[in-house]
Amino acid sequence: MAWLCLLMILSTCQTTWAFDTRSESKLSNLTRVLLESARDPEFFGWLKWIRRRIHEYPELAFEEDNTSQLIKSELDSLGVEYSWPFAKTGVVGSIGSGLQPWFGLRADMDALPIQEMVEWEHKSKNNGKMHACGHDAHVAMLLGAAKLLERMKDELKGTVKLVFQPGEESYGGAYHMLKEGALDNFQGIFGLHVAPEIPVGTVSSRPGPMLAASGRFIATINGKGGHAARPQDTRDPVLAASFSILALQQIVSRETDPLDAMVVSVSFVEAGQAGNVIPETVRFGGSIRSLTTEGLVFLQQRVKQIVEMQAAVHQCTASLDFMEEKMRPYPSTVNDEAMYEHAKQVGEALLGESNVLLAPMTMGAEDFSFYSQKMKAAFFFIGTKNEAVRSVKRLHSPYFVIDEEVLPIGAAFHAAVAIAYLDGHAMDTQ
Structure with missing residues (x-):
């Protein structure tokens, strides 16, 4: 019926x-x-x-x-x-x-x-x-x-x-x-x-x-490893990564309109294992989000610039992977x-x-x-x-x-x- x-x-x-x-x-x-x-x-x-x-x-x-x-x-x-x-x-x-x-x-x-x-x-x-x-x-x-x-x-x-x-x-x-x-x-x-x-x-x-536009990033900072007792012989990527992570937090707090919702979250850090060795490489990454697709593009640009510049300040090099093929950013x-x-x-x-x-x-x-x-x-x-x-x-x-x-x-x-x-x-x- x-x-x-x-x-x-x-x-x-x-x-x-x-x-x-x-x-x-x-x-x-x-x-x-x-x-x-x-x-x-x-x-x-x-x-x-x-x-x-x-x-x-x-x-x-x-x-x-x-x-x-x-x-x-x-x-x-x-x-x-x-x-x-x-x-x-x-x-x-x-x-x-x-x-x-x-x-x-x-x-x-x-x-x-x-x-x-x-x-x-x-x-x-x-x-x-x-x-x-x-x-x-x-x-x-x-x-x-x-x-x-x-x-x-x-x-x-x-x-x-x-x-x-x-x-x-x-x-x-x-x-x-x-x-x-x-x-x-x-x-x-x-x-x-x-x-x-x-x-x-x-x-x-x-x-x-x-809902927000969203993307992932992985940063790799390469320096020169060595013994922790002789830091002068190294180019410390841990220090460069630390300054980078802190600097990334200023994007949202100081570079964007408070009324434009954006997020930068570092969710993992990978470095060496020995307590007396400065590693050669540090990897860290996380997610970036914005309520506009244009905002996501801006965040990608600034994350790349900040990490590369902080690496250069500490005499290291950096590369950024936004994982666009495997985990394509969402608009x-x-x-x-x-x-x-x-x-x-x-x-x-x-x-x-x-x-x-x-x-x-x-x-x-x-x-x-x-x-x-x-x-x-x-x-x-x-x-x-x-x-x-x-x-x-x-x-x-x-x-x-x-x-x-x-x-x-x-x-x-x-x-x-x-x-x-x-x-x-x-x-x-x-």
Whole structure:
């Protein structure tokens, strides 16, 4: 009965979902039916099975072979066509007419090199690897959306593209998906990320800049080693590195506008091991972040200049590696304002206006930002916080837990955003 209601809602659409207030009742009906369908016990059980299966066998960036195989198997069972591989393990499914507009829904697949400390039936079976950032839930929610969308594919006014992406954790999988043409000709894209800071049943985002641009650096300072009793015979790289690290802290405190958020963090230092020997080489590195992509470029330039100059002052030499091939810097995640408003309105219809929150800007980074540079994009957080099931730990914690009640909400939100976008775009072009 729920599916019959859904088809009737879609078949009578005459106005734009996202921007025409006359469609509010239809959008409310659509989201209600989608959420009820996703919360059906059999459907919900399948979502949990998907998420738990992926959680048990986490795979790191560009190694998501088993996860990719599971996705393909489930798409096959749903009758969803897909292309594979992109960026080694990426999968792009397609539901609808195949005609424009093409609208993307994205889920990342990779896990983290973290040892899970949560004792439960579905604990990670891959030692030293864990889905501590919720990507297992992201995949389950997008497969759930695929199941909802496939059942009414003939009513879609265009094509929904399901983007299952590898390597989000520091390796820029989104960049490689774009480079290989996986998202060519997309008009827009929507992404969700679980958030343990906000309760289950809420979502949050903001228009414009949302997450920081981020990059890594490794500095190597070479001097002349020697015995600690005769420092005059050496060119001490430890001293040069120490002055460099202190000088880097002045970039943000003295060279940038206090209202422009930037961060320079040195997170490791490697030098010699003997207490009576001055080493020949010191390596140190960390991360740089800015709420604008231009700010990140500025930080890269200044880090390089400062380290090289401090090395020269101490009669050493320095080299900088910004790891642009292996761990490509991420641009700032910027939500298109119209796409944000569209997804916000869908979220309000799905969960209620009071449960769609304005997210603060943060210095965290996401490679969804590469998509937001190329097309109209909206990125939302979806709440997983629930004290009753201990889903309160932050992302990347070995004690990270999610409340699986988020799964049907995410599936319905994905599907509703896509349906509404296609309907609205189709009406705009008539």
